[in-house]
Amino acid sequence: MKEKLEQIKVDAEEEIKNVKDENALNNVKSKYMGKKSAFNEIMASMGSLSPEEKREVGSKSNEVRSFLQELFENKLTEIKNEELNKKLESDKIDITLPSKKRKSGTKHPLNIVREEIEDLFISMGYDVVDGPEIDTDANCFELLNLPPSHPARDAQDSFYITEEMLLRPHTSAMQVRSMLANTEKKPFKLICPGKTYRRDDDDATHSHQFSQVEGLVVGEDISLSDLKGTLELFAKKMFGKDREIRFRASYFPFTEPSYEVDVSCFNCNKKGCSMCKGTGWIEILGCGMVHPTVLENCGFDHTKYQGFAFGVGIERVTMLKYGITNLKLLYQNDYRFLKNFDRKEM
Numbered sequence: 189m190k191e192k193l194e195q196i197k198v199d200a201e202e203e204i205k206n207v208k209d210e211n212a213l214n215n216v217k218s219k220y221m222g223k224k225s226a227f228n229e230i231m232a233s234m235g236s237l238s239p240e241e242k243r244e245v246g247s248k249s250n251e252v253r254s255f256l257q258e259l260f261e262n263k264l265t266e267i268k269n270e271e272l273n274k275k276l277e278s279d280k281i282d283i284t285l286p287s288k289k290r291k292s293g294t295k296h297p298l299n300i301v302r303e304e305i306e307d308l309f310i311s312m313g314y315d316v317v318d319g320p321e322i323d324t325d326a327n328c329f330e331l332l333n334l335p336p337s338h339p340a341r342d343a344q345d346s347f348y349i350t351e352e353m354l355l356r357p358h359t360s361a362m363q364v365r366s367m368l369a370n371t372e373k374k375p376f377k378l379i380c381p382g383k384t385y386r387r388d389d390d391d392a393t394h395s396h397q398f399s400q401v402e403g404l405v406v407g408e409d410i411s412l413s414d415l416k417g418t419l420e421l422f423a424k425k426m427f428g429k430d431r432e433i434r435f436r437a438s439y440f441p442f443t444e445p446s447y448e449v450d451v452s453c454f455n456c457n458k459k460g461c462s463m464c465k466g467t468g469w470i471e472i473l474g475c476g477m478v479h480p481t482v483l484e485n486c487g488f489d490h491t492k493y494q495g496f497a498f499g500v501g502i503e504r505v506t507m508l509k510y511g512i513t514n515l516k517l518l519y520q521n522d523y524r525f526l527k528n529f530d531r532k533e534m
């Protein structure tokens with residue numbers, strides 16, 4: 189019997205060598221270890237052996253069983269590995285193939301410009317504050333020194349919700365809010381970007397909703413030269429380092445003196461072109477020194493404190509910066525327009 193068992197080992201080993209797949213392996217396994225196998229027959233006939241023989245054949249058959257089991261297990265691993273390798277070989281990915289371009293969202297040009305303005309002023313130590321789009325007549329007009337008879341307070345020009353409440357027509361309402369909120373009446377500097385509303389008919393250069401950035405600095409010894417230096421930096425940052433600015437006298441009820449600021453034309457460099465209508469200069473914002481009455485209205489002693497303020501239209505800066513000629517493009521969210529601002533596509 190021991191010889192028979194030894195023979196089973198040799199035969200099985202030989203046969204397994206030639207097996208190519210899992211199915212064939214299972215067949216060989218049942219042939220050598222299954223119910224009807226020679227090995228099983230030997231096990232079944234062990235009962236008739238003497239105790240001496242039983243021990244010997246028993247230990248041999250244990251050896252053969254573990255030998256066969258290991259043989260089958262190793263072969264199975266080998267077959268599985270081979271299958272995996274074949275699969276990996278046939279599934280090979282060519283990582284050099286160009287991928288499909290996916291359309292993704294882009295930053296809106298108005299947000300690009302707003303963030304650029306915010307970055308500049310943050311770098312100069314300004315706070316960026318947010319204010320409500322619906323505000324009181326007092327904050328939008330009255331405390332800003334706009335008398336009740338002022339044409340800007342006409343219901344024809346602003347969107348009034350009640351007699352007292354309206355959609356803010358400018359971010360200057362935030363001048364009042366931030367000065368009133370400053371209970372210790374300490375110096376401060378901030379900008380407030382946000383949406384504003386006016387009863388304008390929408391066309392290529394007007395929109396009933398647009399956006400502004402308000403700037404306000406209040407402190408001791410603040411002068412016009414601080415305002416000029418600040419706006420010069422702003423113009424260079426937005427329109428290029430060679431830009432110059434000039435102040436033109438103007439009028440706003442909440443600043444005194446008041447100015448409109450022009451930037452030297454970045455298209456023709458002051459020679460005169462269609463962009464600057466031949467003047468060499470382009471108007472970009474309104475500004476001035478905070479009116480003493482406004483300081484007093486908001487609890488700041490005008491004999492001790494001065495301030496400057498400016499208001500700049502984000503749409504205007506964006507249109508100038510990117511050569512956009514129709515304001516409507518900024519509100520239509522047309523992908524063909526917006527994709528021009530996608531840095532991935534540039």
Ligand code: PHE
Pocket residue numbers: 357358359360440443474475476497498499500
């Ligand atoms: N609020 C003014 C406007 O909307 C701009 C401005 C702001 C002017 C601050 C002076 C000071 O036109």
